[in-house]
Amino acid sequence: PLLYYTKKQSEKISNLLPKENIIVDFAMRYGNPSIKKKLEYLKKNGCENIIIFPLYPQYASATTATVCDEVYRNLMKMRWQPSLQIIPHYESEPLYIDGLINSIKKKISEIKWTPDLIIASYHGIPKSYFDKGDPYQCYCQKTTRLLNEKFKDISIETTFQSRFGPQQWLTPYTDKTLESLPKNGKKKILVLCPGFSSDCVETLEEIAIQGKESFLNSGGENFDMVPCLNDNDDHILLLKSLIEKNI
Numbered sequence: 001p002l003l004y005y006t007k008k009q010s011e012k013i014s015n016l017l018p019k020e021n022i023i024v025d026f027a028m029r030y031g032n033p034s035i036k037k038k039l040e041y042l043k044k045n046g047c048e049n050i051i052i053f054p055l056y057p058q059y060a061s062a063t064t065a066t067v068c069d070e071v072y073r074n075l076m077k078m079r080w081q082p083s084l085q086i087i088p089h090y091e092s093e094p095l096y097i098d099g100l101i102n103s104i105k106k107k108i109s110e111i112k113w114t115p116d117l118i119i120a121s122y123h124g125i126p127k128s129y130f131d132k133g134d135p136y137q138c139y140c141q142k143t144t145r146l147l148n149e150k151f152k153d154i155s156i157e158t159t160f161q162s163r164f165g166p167q168q169w170l171t172p173y174t175d176k177t178l179e180s181l182p183k184n185g186k187k188k189i190l191v192l193c194p195g196f197s198s199d200c201v202e203t204l205e206e207i208a209i210q211g212k213e214s215f216l217n218s219g220g221e222n223f224d225m226v227p228c229l230n231d232n233d234d235h236i237l238l239l240k241s242l243i244e245k246n247i
Contacts, residue, residue: 002200006026009026010026013236013239029063039075054068055198059136061134100192107226117157121161122158122159122161123162124170125160126168144194178215188221188222197229
């Protein structure tokens with residue numbers, strides 16, 4: 001559903017901004033519609049001031065920075081050069097934290113059990129990136145800290161998912177954590193994925209299916225996942241607010 005929700009986000013934000021002088025559109029960093037095609041489209045439509053909004057709450061060189069790289073790479077090949085702004089990371093924006101808290105509360109109201117623990121699972125990066133100065137881990141920990149400060153009913157802990165290859169990635173690993181929790185008496189778990197602006201393979205396949213199966217097979221009793229903010233009203237309000245700050 002990544003394409004579906006990204007398109008819905010774009011449409012809903014467009015409906016809230018002045019249509020006569022602002023075009024809201026979307027592109028995919030990897031895949032279609034590409035950043036290259038969308039820049040060409042904006043040029044043809046006379047856009048002279050462009051705001052780029054990488055939809056990654058926590059900055060990382062492998063995500064936010066590569067969006068910027070791709071934008072610059074394509075502009076280098078175009079004689080036309082617009083005024084350009086980049087909306088940076090938003091891991092601690094109050095509307096973002098409030099949106100996550102509301103999504104947790106909504107999910108808890110829907111289930112018939114009380115979680116022993118909430119896992120905030122972020123996409124991992126190789127530890128070598130962090131050692132070289134990538135601030136991503138700090139931003140993830142900051143988001144979790146702010147969530148804990150606002151939601152004191154159940155403890156929220158940070159883990160990292162989606163690792164691959166032989167090198168060490170940021171720890172603790174989500175999959176290993178889910179396997180070990182039942183042995184430590186944590187048998188009712190809720191998982192949140194704050195680093196993803198829309199549900200996708202990493203949330204629905206890796207967490208809601210594989211993570212759940214691994215947790216239950218290790219002795220867990222109850223498992224559920226909080227949906228990403230997707231195109232819900234809290235998320236649209238957040239994205240609109242950040243865009244308006246840069247207009």
